[in-house]
Amino acid sequence: MKQIGDHIWQISAKAEGPHLMIIGGTHGNERTGVEVVRALVDKGLSLEAGTLTLALGNLKAIEINERCSEPHVDLNRSYAEDLLEREPKGSYEDQRARELAPHIAAADYVIDIHATNKPSEAFICSLFAPEHLRLHDFFPVSKVLGDPEYILGGAPVTTDEYADAFGGAGICYETGQAGDTSRVQEVLEEMLGVMKGLGLTGDGGVSSPVGGKEYYTLSHRILLTEAGFTWESGYGNGSWEAFTTGQVIGHHGDEPLTAEYDGVVVFPKIDKHWQLGSSVGYLAKRIEIDTN
Ligand SMILES: [Zn+2]
Incomplete structure (x- = not known):
């Protein structure tokens, strides 16, 4: 190289x-x-x-x-x-x-x-x-x-x-x-x-395709405002925590963050990366795509 x-x-x-x-x-x-x-x-x-x-x-x-x-x-x-x-x-x-x-x-x-x-x-x-x-x-x-x-x-x-x-x-x-x-x-x-x-090498490695994936799109950025943010119990600990419509995921001060669709929490930030005006985590929505 x-x-x-x-x-x-x-x-x-x-x-x-x-x-x-x-x-x-x-x-x-x-x-x-x-x-x-x-x-x-x-x-x-x-x-x-x-x-x-x-x-x-x-x-x-x-x-x-x-x-x-x-x-x-x-x-x-x-x-x-x-x-x-x-x-x-x-x-x-x-x-x-x-x-x-x-x-x-x-x-x-x-x-x-x-x-x-x-x-x-x-x-x-x-x-x-x-x-x-x-x-x-x-x-x-x-x-x-x-x-x-x-x-x-x-x-x-x-x-x-x-x-x-x-x-x-x-x-x-x-x-x-x-x-x-x-x-x-x-x-x-x-x-x-x-x-x-991709055809770069002829040997080694795993080349058997793995199918059957679930697809999600990012749908919401949870911003840290002056009011602060607290995760509801069971949320904010790791990616792919699932929620359903109507569920409370956390609170901006007293204001609940309520899910408007079925989805998951992704990229919840660790405390030391929390910054006012920046995100503390994201929500994502499951989607169906045509992979053929
Ligand atoms: Zn990274």
């Missing part, structure tokens, strides 16, 4: 094929992705077709084992579509996003490996477009979360959304809980499986 940037590596085969990029450590405390990318770099891979780009995301945050290099400056909210035409913001995350952006834009498929701060089964975040659906099969997860209305960032700002904006297919893979590295070997095998499934 050739180093083509600061902790960015690439290998290409002579034969044409898809360009896959795998990123770990967009959030520095999400260690599985960091370990998987390091292992792939060390593996001495050779490709039969196409190109593989590997990268570590937020190098400063990885060094200090924190989500971001300083509170509330998030690399995974730094990829505005016109990032490279904008004036630099001066933050490390903004600078790092500018280094990674051209590589993300150049790839056909981008997998950004994450982990959640509260407990969750593994799942993927992705659009439901055909090229994305093709990739979904290679992940042994039962849930896919889409955000077609950009409720997470208010606009396309994440790694996978940046890939999508430049004609690629971006997937954010939530591998489990941050700090838990027990799935490193499994996730490594899964990435080798994706490479095999």
Whole structure:
């Protein structure tokens, strides 16, 4: 593998094929992705077709084992579509996003490996477009979360959304809980499986598609206001807590947050990430999609 940037590596085969990029450590405390990318770099891979780009995301945050290099400056909210035409913001995350952006834009498929701060089964975040659906099969997860209305960032700002904006297919893979590295070997095998499934390599990995997924879309951002917010008992402890229409999920001060549909809580934030005017968690709605 050739180093083509600061902790960015690439290998290409002579034969044409898809360009896959795998990123770990967009959030520095999400260690599985960091370990998987390091292992792939060390593996001495050779490709039969196409190109593989590997990268570590937020190098400063990885060094200090924190989500971001300083509170509330998030690399995974730094990829505005016109990032490279904008004036630099001066933050490390903004600078790092500018280094990674051209590589993300150049790839056909981008997998950004994450982990959640509260407990969750593994799942993927992705659009439901055909090229994305093709990739979904290679992940042994039962849930896919889409955000077609950009409720997470208010606009396309994440790694996978940046890939999508430049004609690629971006997937954010939530591998489990941050700090838990027990799935490193499994996730490594899964990435080798994706490479095999896309035709980059001829051996190794799991290439049997896994079907039967549930699809959800983000539907609501729970904002922390001056009134404060408290979760109702049984909510806010982890992703995929289910609720039904009419159920109270929490309170903004005295004001109940009542579910208007059947759904689930996703990405509840840990206390130290709570910030006035920012989200403390999200609601998502189950949807049916035609995968054929
Ligand atoms: Zn993350």
